[in-house]
Amino acid sequence: MATELKKTDVVIIGLGAVGGVAALPLAQAGLNVVGLEAGNWLRAEDFAPDELRNNYRGWPQSVQKANLEIPTHRPNASAPYSPRLAIHPMMNAVGGTSLHYWAQSWRLSPWDFKVVSETRRRYGASRIPKGSTVEDWPFGLEELEPYYDRVERELGVSGKAGNIKGRIDRGGNIFEGVRAREYPMPPLRGSGFTEMMADAARGLGWHPFPGPAAINSRSYDNRTGCVYHGFCARGGCHVNAKGSTAVTTIPKAVNTKRLSVVTEAHVIRIDVNDGGRLSGVSYLKGGTEYFQPADVVLLASYTYENVRLLLLSKSKGFPNGLSNNHRQVGRHYFSHNTGGAVTALFPRSLNSWYGLPAQGVAVDNWADDNFDHSALNFIGGGNLWIYSDRRPIAAAGMSTFGRAPQWGSAWKAFIKENADRANTAYLQKTTLPYEDNYLDLDPAVTDPLGYPVCRITADFKDNDKAITVFVQDRMSEWYRAAGAIATEKGPVGTMGPSTHAYGGTRMGDNPDTNVVNKWGFSHEVPNLGILGASVMGTSGARNPTLTAQALAWRTAEYLTKSWKAITG
Amino acid sequence: MPPRIFLPLVSPAGDSLPSLAQAPGGSAASTLETLTAAEAEVLGAVTARLIPTDSNGPGATEARAAEYIDRALGGALASFRDTYRAGLAALDRYAQSARGSSFARLSAADQDGILTDVERNAANGFPQSSAFFNLVLAHTIQGTFCDPYYGGNANFVGWDLVGYPGVRLAVTSDEQKLNARPAPTHMSAYEYRMFSGRRPARAALDAGDAHAPAVVRQETDTGAFVSRGDRDGD
Numbered sequence: 037m038a039t040e041l042k043k044t045d046v047v048i049i050g051l052g053a054v055g056g057v058a059a060l061p062l063a064q065a066g067l068n069v070v071g072l073e074a075g076n077w078l079r080a081e082d083f084a085p086d087e088l089r090n091n092y093r094g095w096p097q098s099v100q101k102a103n104l105e106i107p108t109h110r111p112n113a114s115a116p117y118s119p120r121l122a123i124h125p126m127m128n129a130v131g132g133t134s135l136h137y138w139a140q141s142w143r144l145s146p147w148d149f150k151v152v153s154e155t156r157r158r159y160g161a162s163r164i165p166k167g168s169t170v171e172d173w174p175f176g177l178e179e180l181e182p183y184y185d186r187v188e189r190e191l192g193v194s195g196k197a198g199n200i201k202g203r204i205d206r207g208g209n210i211f212e213g214v215r216a217r218e219y220p221m222p223p224l225r226g227s228g229f230t231e232m233m234a235d236a237a238r239g240l241g242w243h244p245f246p247g248p249a250a251i252n253s254r255s256y257d258n259r260t261g262c263v264y265h266g267f268c269a270r271g272g273c274h275v276n277a278k279g280s281t282a283v284t285t286i287p288k289a290v291n292t293k294r295l296s297v298v299t300e301a302h303v304i305r306i307d308v309n310d311g312g313r314l315s316g317v318s319y320l321k322g323g324t325e326y327f328q329p330a331d332v333v334l335l336a337s338y339t340y341e342n343v344r345l346l347l348l349s350k351s352k353g354f355p356n357g358l359s360n361n362h363r364q365v366g367r368h369y370f371s372h373n374t375g376g377a378v379t380a381l382f383p384r385s386l387n388s389w390y391g392l393p394a395q396g397v398a399v400d401n402w403a404d405d406n407f408d409h410s411a412l413n414f415i416g417g418g419n420l421w422i423y424s425d426r427r428p429i430a431a432a433g434m435s436t437f438g439r440a441p442q443w444g445s446a447w448k449a450f451i452k453e454n455a456d457r458a459n460t461a462y463l464q465k466t467t468l469p470y471e472d473n474y475l476d477l478d479p480a481v482t483d484p485l486g487y488p489v490c491r492i493t494a495d496f497k498d499n500d501k502a503i504t505v506f507v508q509d510r511m512s513e514w515y516r517a518a519g520a521i522a523t524e525k526g527p528v529g530t531m532g533p534s535t536h537a538y539g540g541t542r543m544g545d546n547p548d549t550n551v552v553n554k555w556g557f558s559h560e561v562p563n564l565g566i567l568g569a570s571v572m573g574t575s576g577a578r579n580p581t582l583t584a585q586a587l588a589w590r591t592a593e594y595l596t597k598s599w600k601a602i603t604g
Numbered sequence: 605m606p607p608r609i610f611l612p613l614v615s616p617a618g619d620s621l622p623s624l625a626q627a628p629g630g631s632a633a634s635t636l637e638t639l640t641a642a643e644a645e646v647l648g649a650v651t652a653r654l655i656p657t658d659s660n661g662p663g664a665t666e667a668r669a670a671e672y673i674d675r676a677l678g679g680a681l682a683s684f685r686d687t688y689r690a691g692l693a694a695l696d697r698y699a700q701s702a703r704g705s706s707f708a709r710l711s712a713a714d715q716d717g718i719l720t721d722v723e724r725n726a727a728n729g730f731p732q733s734s735a736f737f738n739l740v741l742a743h744t745i746q747g748t749f750c751d752p753y754y755g756g757n758a759n760f761v762g763w764d765l766v767g768y769p770g771v772r773l774a775v776t777s778d779e780q781k782l783n784a785r786p787a788p789t790h791m792s793a794y795e796y797r798m799f800s801g802r803r804p805a806r807a808a809l810d811a812g813d814a815h816a817p818a819v820v821r822q823e824t825d826t827g828a829f830v831s832r833g834d835r836d837g838d
Binding site: 080081082084085086087088089092093096097225227228229231232263264265266274275385386387389390391424427428429431432433442443444445448449451452455456 | 656716751777802
C-alpha cells in the first residue's frame with residue numbers, strides 16, 4: 037500500500053519552466069508547497085560543452101522519465117503511425133527543459149489573443165480557416181503584461197523594447213504590444229554574421245531587431261553574463277547565465293523554506309475524494325508508492341503529460357479522466373509549425389561556430405497580422421530568426437545543396453570548404469487548433485509501468501502550409517540579399533512530438549470548449565490548476581515559454597489571493 | 605508493486621581520461637570492446653570509404669571512427685549491436701557474391717560500388733540495406749566529429765577538417781567577428797577542470813542507456829533528432 041505523507045497546502049507536479057515559476061509566488065505568500073520532479077538536481081559542472089551528449093544522447097545526466105513515455109503520432113485517425121522518436125523533445129530535471137532550451141523569451145503579439153475577432157473585423161468571418169476551433173483568449177495582452185514584466189525580472193530577460201507605453205523605438209520590435217518599461221538587461225550582443233544579416237534586412241526595408249532571451253547579457257541577480265561558447269542548444273549553462281528556473285525562481289522559493297523539492301518522483305495519478313475535489317497526488321519513488329495529500333494541485337508536467345495524467349486519473353465522478361466530463365481534455369491540440377526551414381549557402385565563411393540560438397536577429401514584418409492579408413490565402417505569419425550557432429557533428433551533416441554526394445571524397449571536399457558557409461533560419465509560424473487534431477491515450481503502447489502513453493493525432497492544415505510557403509519565400513529573399521549563392525527550403529513535415537506543444541487543456545470562459553477558466557483553474561475541479569502551454573489557445577509566431585511562465589505566475593498569484601474560495 | 609525503474613546515475617570511478625595525445629594508427633590494433641575482429645575489419649573498411657583518407661587529409665580511419673562505434677555499441681548505442689552484427693555480415697556476404705571477395709579485400713572502387721548498392725537498397729540478399737547504410741554513416745560522422753573523449757575524432761582530425769576551432773569555455777566578441785579565425789584549442793571538454801569530475805560514462809556503464817526502455821530502441825538515432833536539432837528550437 038501507498039505510504040501516506042503529511043498534508044501540504046499545494047503540490048506542484050513538475051518543477052520545470054512553469055512549475056518552477058509558480059512555486060515562488062506561492063512560497064512567498066507563505067503557502068507550504070511540495071514540488072514533485074521526475075528528474076534530479078543538476079549543477080553547472082554537469083553541463084560540459086559536449087555535442088554528442090547534449091544533442092544525440094537524451095541527457096543521461098538526469099533520470100529521464102520522459103524518455104520512457106514518448107508520445108506516439110499519426111497524422112490523422114486513419115493514417116499509419118509515424119516512426120516514434122528515440123528521445124522525448126523535453127527533459128526531466130529540477131528546472132526541466134528550461135535548463136537546456138534556447139531561452140528565447142517572447143511576449144505574444146496583441147493579435148494572438150484576438151485572432152477570431154480581429155480576423156472577422158479586418159477580413160471577414162470567412163477567413164477563419166475551416167475546421168479550426170480557434171477562440172479569442174478570455175483576455176488580451178494588457179491583462180498579461182504585468183506578469184510578463186514580473187517574470188522578465190525574476191528570470192532575467194535581456195532584450196530591446198520596441199513599444200514602451202505606445203512610444204515606438206526602432207531599435208526594438210516596432211510591432212510588439214505595449215510594454216510598461218524596458219527589459220531589465222540590454223540584448224545579447226550580435227555576431228559578425230548576425231550583423232551582416234541585419235544590414236541585409238535593413239536594405240530590404242525591413243525592421244531587424246535583437247530578440248529577447250532569458251539569458252544574462254551582463255551580470256544580473258548574482259549570476260554572470262553569457263559567455264557565447266556555443267553549446268546552449270539542448271545544453272545547460274556552465275556559468276548559470278541562462279535563467280532556468282533551477283537557478284532563479286526555484287532556489288528563491290527553497291530559501292523561503294516553504295518549498296520542498298522531491299526529486300525522482302514519478303507521478304502516476306491525481307486522486308479525487310468523494311466530493312469531486314482533489315485529495316492529493318500518488319507517486320512512485322525508489323520503488324515505493326507515496327500519497328501526498330494537498331489542498332490544491334497544480335499540474336505542470338508539459339502538454340503531453342498534463343493530458344495523459346488527467347486521462348489516467350479516472351474516478352467515479354470523472355469516468356473519462358479528471359476534469360474531462362465535458363470531453364475537452366486533449367482537444368484543441370497543436371504543435372508549432374517550426375518546420376519548413378530555409379538553409380542558405382554563402383560564398384564565404386560565416387564564423388558562426390560560436391554563439392547561441394538566442395544570439396540573433398529577428399524580423400517580424402511577416403508575422404502575425406503585421407501585413408495585409410486581404411489578397412493572401414492564409415491568416416497569421418512567421419517570425420524570421422537568424423542566429424549564430426554551429427557544432428561539428430551537425431555541420432558535417434549539412435545539406436550539400438545538390439552539389440556533392442553524401443559520402444566519400446567529393447563529400448569530404450564539400451564539407452571541408454563549406455562547413456562554416458551555411459546557415460539555417462528558424463521560422464516560427466502561426467499555428468491554429470482544429471477539430472480533428474487531438475491528444476488521447478495510445479491503445480497499444482505503454483510505459484514500463486503499463487500505463488498508456490500519450491497519442492498525438494494531428495497534422496498541419498492548409499493555413500499552416502500556406503504560411504510556410506510565404507515565409508520561406510521571404511526568408512530566401514533575405515538570405516539572397518545578404519549574398520547567399522543557394523537556398524534550400526525544407527519540408528513542413530507533420531505534427532509529431534514537439535517542444536512547442538499547445539492545447540489539450542485550453543483556457544477559456546466556456547466550459548463546453550475549454551478545460552480551465554481564465555485563471556487557469558479547472559471548470560470541473562475547483563482545486564486543480566493547470567500550468568503550461570497546454571492552456572494556450574493560440575501559438576503566435578514565437579516561442580511559448582515566457583507566455584506559459586507569465587500565465588503560471590498569474591495562476592499562482594490568483595491562488596494566493598483566492599485561497600479560501602478555491603479550497604472551499 | 606511496480607518494477608524498480610529508477611536506477612542511480614552511475615559514475616564509473618575507475619574511468620580515466622582518454623589519452624588525447626595518442627598518435628592514431630601508430631600503435632598496434634586497439635582492443636575491441638564489442639565487435640568481433642571480423643566485424644571490426646569490415647566496419648573499418650566501410651568507414652574508410654565513407655570518409656576517406658585523401659588529398660584533403662585524414663579521414664575516418666585516422667579519427668578512429670570504427671573504434672568509437674565499437675565502444676559505443678557496448679553503451680549508448682547498445683541497442684544497435686544486433687543491427688551491426690547482421691548488417692556487417694550481410695554486407696560482407698553481398699561483397700562476396702557481387703565482387704568475389706570479402707569487402708575489406710576489395711579495391712576502393714569496388715568497395716564504393718558495393719556501398720552505393722547498399723545505400724540504394726540495391727544489394728541482393730540485404731533487405732532494407734539503406735537503413736543500415738544511413739545508420740553507419742551517422743555513427744561514422746559522430747565518431748569522426750565528436751569530442752575525442754568518446755574515442756573518435758582522434759588528434760582532432762575531424763574538427764580540423766571542417767575548421768571547427770574547438771571547445772572554449774568563453775568566446776569574445778572579437779572571436780565572433782566575420783573575418784576572425786580563432787586558433788584551434790585542441791582540447792576535449794573533459795580536459796577542462798570544471799568538467800573532469802563529472803564525465804559521462806562512455807561504454808558499458810552508460811546511464812542514458814540503462815534508462816532506455818526496449819520500446820525506445822525501435823528507432824535509430826540517425827535522422828529524426830538530428831534534423832529536429834536544426835529545425836525545432838525551444
